[in-house]
Amino acid sequence: MPLERFKRIRSVPPESGFTLLEMIVVVAITGILVALSGWGFFTLKNKVTQRNLVSEISSALASGKMRALSRQINVVFFFDTTSNGGYYELDDLSTAQNLNTSTALSVVAGSFAPQSPNYGLPTGYSTRIVASNVASGSPFIASTTSWVNTTMAAIPFPYPYSGISVDTSAGCTFCTAGKGAFAFRPDGNVVFGTSAAVAVGGALVLGEAGQTNQSNRRAIFVTLNGHVGSATQ
DSSP states (O other): OOGGGGOOOOOOOOOOSOOHHHHHHHHHHHHHHHHHHHHHHHHHHHHHHHHHHHHHHHHHHHHHHHHHHHHTSOEEEEEEOSTTOEEEEEEEOOTTOOOOSHHHHHHHHHHOOTTSGGGGOOTTOOEEEEEEEEOSSOOBOOOTTOSBOTTSOBOOOOTTSTTSOOOOTTSSTTOBTTEEEEEEOTTSOEEESOSSOOSSEEEEEEOSTTOOSOSOOEEEEEETTOOEEEEEO
16 A cells, blocks of 8 residues: 555644734723724714804894894893803793893893793793703803913904903803893894993803813804804814
8 A cells, every 4th residue: 555645644733813912902902992082072072062052052143133123022142151051042021121131131140040930030020932052061161261372372352352351250251150141132232131341242152061271162252232253263
């Protein structure tokens, strides 16, 4: 018989698989990628929230002014810049149309409570909520230097809003303890609910919710003559 029949040698392939070190490296890299993607999603979500809220508030302000002019009523905007804050738009339904003074609007700023009877307002104040938006995690920037340059140094708001203070430490330039209100009157002009003198108008500055030292800021302006504008850093 041929000798080859008795000398068949079966080749054994080398063992394959991952070493413990290789598995540790893969797990570590996967963990880093997951962490980075999670942070990226969180940042993107905050940016979208900020932009959507700015766009919605600007549109509501413009339509609110037009409704005040067309219906000859006071249209009030209440802002809550605290945690999970947002805005409420209200029509003044009272026969006297009494929500058009700084004193009356300061009462709205201090007392408005959407879940309470008559929204927490005193007797004689008759309103209806037209629109609202409550943000998850307040994107409003409360700072004495709400508008800054690339080195985070305070600078004025752009023209024609440079006369408005950049101090939003109370939540906005017309806020007290994080809450503020103003109204478009039937003539289109604006009254702010604050005892402090308002020279040009008011401003709110929004950032990415939960972020502090940031350069991506958006401001909304409302002037005494009813002009609505915005700016982006």
